[in-house]
Amino acid sequence: xxxxxxxxxxxxxxxxxxxxxxxxxxxxxxxxxxxxxxxxxxxxxxxxxxxxxxxxxxxxxxxxxxxxxxxxxxxxxxxxxxxxxxxxxxxxxxxxxxxxxxxxxxxxxxxxxxxxxxxxxxxxxxxxxxxxxxxxxxxxxxxxxxxxxxxxxxxxxxxxxx
Amino acid sequence: xxxxxxxxxxxxxxxxxxxxxxxxxxxxxxxxxxxxxxxxxxxxxxxxxxxxxxxxxxxxxxxxxxxxxxxxxxxxxxxxxxxxxxxxxxxxxxxxxxxxxxxxxxxxxxxxxxxxxxxxxxxxxxxxxxxxxxxxxxxxxxxxxxxxxxxxxxxxxxxxxxxxxxxxxxxxxxxxxxxxxxxxxxxxxxxxxxxxxxxxxxxxxxxxxxxxxxxxxxxxxxxxxxxxxxxxxxxxxxxxxxxxxxxxxxxxxxxxxxxxxxxxxxxxxxxxxxxxxxxxxxxxxxxxxxxxx
Numbered sequence: 001x002x003x004x005x006x007x008x009x010x011x012x013x014x015x016x017x018x019x020x021x022x023x024x025x026x027x028x029x030x031x032x033x034x035x036x037x038x039x040x041x042x043x044x045x046x047x048x049x050x051x052x053x054x055x056x057x058x059x060x061x062x063x064x065x066x067x068x069x070x071x072x073x074x075x076x077x078x079x080x081x082x083x084x085x086x087x088x089x090x091x092x093x094x095x096x097x098x099x100x101x102x103x104x105x106x107x108x109x110x111x112x113x114x115x116x117x118x119x120x121x122x123x124x125x126x127x128x129x130x131x132x133x134x135x136x137x138x139x140x141x142x143x144x145x146x147x148x149x150x151x152x153x154x155x156x157x158x159x160x161x162x
Numbered sequence: 163x164x165x166x167x168x169x170x171x172x173x174x175x176x177x178x179x180x181x182x183x184x185x186x187x188x189x190x191x192x193x194x195x196x197x198x199x200x201x202x203x204x205x206x207x208x209x210x211x212x213x214x215x216x217x218x219x220x221x222x223x224x225x226x227x228x229x230x231x232x233x234x235x236x237x238x239x240x241x242x243x244x245x246x247x248x249x250x251x252x253x254x255x256x257x258x259x260x261x262x263x264x265x266x267x268x269x270x271x272x273x274x275x276x277x278x279x280x281x282x283x284x285x286x287x288x289x290x291x292x293x294x295x296x297x298x299x300x301x302x303x304x305x306x307x308x309x310x311x312x313x314x315x316x317x318x319x320x321x322x323x324x325x326x327x328x329x330x331x332x333x334x335x336x337x338x339x340x341x342x343x344x345x346x347x348x349x350x351x352x353x354x355x356x357x358x359x360x361x362x363x364x365x366x367x368x369x370x371x372x373x374x375x376x377x378x379x380x381x382x383x384x385x386x387x388x389x390x391x392x393x394x395x396x397x398x399x400x401x402x403x404x405x406x407x408x409x410x411x412x413x414x415x416x417x418x419x420x421x422x423x424x425x426x427x428x429x430x431x432x433x434x435x436x437x438x439x440x441x442x443x444x445x446x447x448x449x450x451x452x453x454x455x
Contacts, residue, residue, distance in 0.1 A: 001170060018170035018212070021199075040163035041200035045266065054240075054269045059163075060199045061270070064170045065192075065214060109266070130351055131264025 003063045007032065008076030016063045023047045023058035025066075026073060034074035034104040038133075045132035048105035049073050055112040057131075074104035077111055086156070087111060087149040096145030098136030105132050110146045118154050122147065165202035169211040175218055176300055176329055182213050183325045184302035189213055191327050193236050194270035196263065197279045213327075221274070221329065224248065231335055235274025235298075235328035239286075243268060251335045253447070254293060254342040254362050258285040261344070264352050274328040277313070280320045280384075282419075283354045285346070287314060288379035290331065291387055292360040298330040305329070314384035336373070339365040341448025343440035346380070347432050349423065355380040356424040359436035361444040363400070369449070371400050376409065376437055381418045381429040388412040388437065400445045402438070409437040 003014050007030060016025055023040070026032045026049065038046035040059045047059040050072035077085045084092065087110045097103040106129060113120055113128040120128065125146045126139075134142060173179040183189050188210030192198050195216075201207040215221060221236030224245050231251050233242070239262055242248050242255065249256045262268055262276070262285050276286040277297060290297070290310035298307045299322055306323070313321050322328070346358035358379040366372040374392050379385040391405075391412035398404055413434050420426040 017167065019165045019167050019202075021165075024164075041203045042196065042267065043200075045264070048266055051269075055266045056269050057196075057266050059203070060196055060267070062165075062170070062195070062199070062212070064172070065195065065216065067172075128265060131266045 001064055003067050005063075005066055005069060005071055007071045008073060014063070018062060018064050020063045021059050022049070022051075022061040022063050022066050022071070025063045026058060026071070032073045032075050036101055036104060038101070043133070044102075045109075046102055046105050048108050048132065050108055050112055053112065053115065055109050072108070072111075074107055077107065085111075086152050087114070087146070090149035090152065091142070091145040094141045094145040094148055096137065096142045102132055102134040102136075106134070106142055110149060113146065114150055114153055118150060120146070120150060125150075163203045165199070166205060166208045168202075168209050170214065171211060172214045172217065176215070176221060176327060179213050179215050179218070179327050180300050180302045180325065182211070183327060186211050187324075191215055191278070193272040193275040194238060194267075195275075196267045196271040197275065197281065215327065216270075216272075226251065227332070229335055229337075230332045232330055232332045233273050234330055235278075236272050237274075239263075239268040239271045239273065239276070240265070242273065252289075252293070252333055253340070254344060254360055255286075255289050255333070257342055257344040258289050258360065261285050261346055261352060261355070261358075273331055277331060278320060278322065278328050280314050280316075280318050281354075282314075282317050282383055282385065283356075283358065283380035284385075285344075285355075285358065285379070288358055288360050288377055288385040289344075290333070291379075291385040292362060292375050292377040293333050294375075295331055295333045297328060298332070299323070299326040300329050301326045311387065316383040336362065336364055338372070339367075339448045341365070341444040341446065343443030343447065345436040345439050345443075347436065357381050357429050357432040357436055359433060359440045361437065361440035363441065363444040363448055365445070365448045369399055371396055371398055371445075374400075374441070374444075376412075376441060378413070378433040378437055381433045382416055383419070386416060391437075395441070400441060402442060405441045406434070406438045409441070410434045413437070 036046040038044035190209035221234040223234040346355035364373040391408035418426040418429040
């Protein structure tokens with residue numbers, strides 16, 4: 001069946017089986033492998049992408065359910081080729097990752113959180129990433145990364161001289 | 163972890179959805195899909211056709227009907243979470259919603275989807291039973307309604323007739339000095355609860371309980387109201403000893419479930435503690451404190 005999606009600013013008209021998840025569509029058809037297939041039943045959060053700006057699990061959505069939606073994957077958050085977003089930068093600087101499997105989803109959840117709440121408390125950051133499992137870091141540096149990114153993004157919006 | 167093949171339909175309204183449901187015994191309604199899709203991924207569910215009602219605008223609303231607050235069955239949990247009417251008129255629901263899954267599942271999950279799935283540990287099912295909500299449905303030929311207490315029959319089993327689709331859920335709004343409490347225990351925050359409890363009280367001017375509703379979830383096949391405890395505590399000052407004794411007695415004869423995570427006895431014991439805490443919170447909240455989240 002035909003599905004139209006806008007992914008990272010690019011329009012796609014795809015022909016998919018209804019049972020194809022949004023995750024498999026992104027990975028297999030569009031080759032956007034930043035969305036990771038972890039548990040594939042909604043527990044681990046590694047497949048999180050932004051659908052119309054909101055973080056959702058792409059393994060819990062069949063492609064036809066996303067018809068007409070605007071999707072952002074981790075490939076879509078960088079300002080340009082070879083560059084990193086302030087959130088990605090913060091993850092690097094604080095070592096907010098080890099194996100990297102959960103990282104794209106963590107970055108996208110952080111994007112969704114900071115778009116909605118530029119000054120989250122530690123508790124709000126913890127709550128925001130609570131649906132994403134990381135088996136390496138113990139989460140502390142991920143929380144630190146998001147707090148650092150929030151601080152920088154707030155600073156970047158300050159009027160000159162403030 | 164791939165679903166079996168199915169046909170997919172996106173009806174324009176609930177009547178078309180009901181006609182599609184009536185035409186195919188193997189068809190299932192999907193709204194947010196946050197429970198149905200995992201079940202399909204594990205092949206515990208193999209619908210022949212998915213009828214996607216997520217975009218039917220007439221099924222998504224939160225409406226103040228005076229003594230009732232009404233929800234379209236397709237209203238997403240994230241909208242309920244941020245809604246002022248829910249916070250002010252149904253504080254028990256406002257307390258319960260943050261416990262449902264995670265932000266990423268509440269972004270898609272709906273009130274009707276959660277209730278129709280009838281997981282015994284579901285927070286919305288517990289709230290519906292506590293507050294005596296009414297569930298409205300439609301089939302191809304008729305409309306009907308069921309009280310929450312009659313709606314849930316067992317784990318993932320409801321009294322909905324074949325071919326029915328939930329259309330709305332209505333919650334009575336209590337007036338007066340009302341307070342609420344909600345607690346659950348799970349392995350990690352927002353995982354499935356091993357035991358949960360909800361309480362809502364209305365206090366009279368002298369501080370005694372004019373009206374009280376207490377229910378527990380996740381410990382039996384369906385959420386259960388503790389009628390005996392409610393009867394015993396109505397008219398009292400809700401002293402901690404009396405509350406503890408009343409909920410313990412009400413839970414004594416209930417057959418609780420056991421699984422890998424928690425024994426039947428553990429569930430009974432924890433449910434009693436959580437119910438007592440929920441009542442204590444509800445009383446404090448009614449007396450002017452903030453309700454705990």
